[in-house]
Amino acid sequence: QSALTQPASVSGSPGQSITISCTGTSSDVGGYDFVSWYQQHPGKTPKVMIYDVGNRPSGVSDRFSGAKSGNTASLTISGLQAEDEADYYCSSPRSGSTSVVFGGGTKLTVL
């Protein structure tokens, strides 16, 4: 099944803000308020940063925020830090197939 659509890469300088988009359809992103975002550093397991569109698990910096409009969700990271450099993945349940689908992933580079 097709993945959710994310930009392959984004970049920003320390202190700046960046936004990563995640586009799906009315069967996944647009149909549920259950979009999650994961951060994965090289060689590490993913870590959930946002769940249910805009909620942060305890321990996740408030520099991370999420939103959704229609079939597109977004992750914003403000006050970029070197440690934010990682791959980011969105995910959403998908109706019809009763499954979860990930985005293709976005590599964030902190310049």
Add this chain to the structure above:
Amino acid sequence: EVQLVQSGAEVKKPGESLKISCQASGYSFTTYWIAWVRQMPGKGLEWMGIIYPGDSDTKYSPSFQGQVTISADKSLNTAYLQWSSLKASDTAIYYCARPFSTTWYKPFNLWGQGTLVTVSS
């Protein structure tokens, strides 16, 4: 300690069968779903399927339905992912993961360390 511990790396030939495992500890194994996630070399995450060990209810991604089998053994607190005939394209890291709540589509906050499967002639 709440954790998922996966079996070790495997090197197999095309056409061979394989079963990898994920042992849970520190929580009630039958209460939470456990999923399998594939990550091919240098690629993204792919949700393969998920099982509820309490009654073995299983959901598969259409991309993996019929290609793999997910199972669980309540007596061993262990979930499994198996192939009957491996292909070179099955080369990947396979993670087991548990959602943070008892709802199957919630995000994963507990991950195994990953099992590298290499399929090569």
